[in-house]
Amino acid sequence: MESNTTIKKRDSVATRAAILAAAHQRFLRESYDNVGLRDIAGDARVDVALISRYFGGKESLFREVVSNDARPNVFREPQSRAELPAYLARLMAEDEGDDLQERMEMFIIMLRSASSPKAGEIIRDLVHLDILGPLTELIGGDHGALRANMLLAILMGVGVLRTIMMVDDINDVANPDECMARFQGLFEAALSC
Amino acid sequence: MESNTTIKKRDSVATRAAILAAAHQRFLRESYDNVGLRDIAGDARVDVALISRYFGGKESLFREVVSNDARPNVFREPQSRAELPAYLARLMAEDEGDDLQERMEMFIIMLRSASSPKAGEIIRDLVHLDILGPLTELIGGDHGALRANMLLAILMGVGVLRTIMMVDDINDVANPDECMARFQGLFEAALSC
DNA sequence: TTCGCAAGTCAATAGCTGTTGATTTAAATT
């Protein structure tokens, strides 16, 4: 019987995972440029050198963080164009403990580090391939790309405003459900011209 | 007669202005963290030390750049809630040489550097005081704050998508005027629930 | 002309960053 109370040591896959998890949390709160490898290593209780060793470098680590989180993708879940507005509105509601909340985290990580030459390039590819592509396809019809951009713009704008600019009164309606309903209406408007 | 072809030297207000202009252009293209004082000094053809001398430091320089650009403010121009959608749609059109284009630059500068502890704090204050405040007041009515946030979110989202994520097909409709009309419709939707 | 003060220059500082090499330690294999 292997004890599960003792701390596992000399386990490369465990430390790799610990680094990845710590990096995720750090990149969620700070930008690529403002996260140091020493911060991540400290959180993961791991030597700094191991990061470059296991991941090849900061850039590769970031790539792994975002591409791990990319799937299950935000826009792979909704099945039809009709359920899109309600899905996106629910996505923004961000009830604590909600399953969807962790889907939103990839968004925040992307927004935080989008300005930063190295991280930006990675993020841009991800947005085009894994987000805008599927979303455009799902919407379809006339000007599907434009409408996909509109939806994504709203989502990103709310993310920037709420998480980065720290504007908290976006949910400041008495009834949070009402707020969600209004945003659902906005998404519907974007889809129907 | 003072020659205007000779380069003015030993002119403190001119070099201050040169630094400010160079800083504006740099912060427009790169984030606070990725712009070095040496870059700015190089563009302004000025010694690096003069920046800290004249502005007190990088942070103060950035504050001066954004607060100079803040007025004339984006949202001080439209007079009534009714003309807001058309105004915002025109703001996004970004026709080269347009007067409104330079109004949009403040937005880009803010979005670029929003994630960055020092610049972020400055920007957050600006958003609350100079943008969300006036806009909420202009909109008025029920849930004016929520609607102001919606409009700002759309504006920021489009800015992020277009300028930072470099998604260029936001204007890829055959007729750019048609694209503008659609966004105007989206803004109207945000105002009317 | 001379003096003084402001403008501009130069060099050096301390503090950070990611990355790498050599070294030690622990686990698994023979």
Next chain:
DNA sequence: AATTTAAATCAACAGCTATTGACTTGCGAA
């Protein structure tokens, strides 16, 4: 038990950053 192999540690590196102080230059006033 001895040996090999991988994991973790440690220390140091070179490159960058903003900022500061001392120094030199030049213009304007006396």
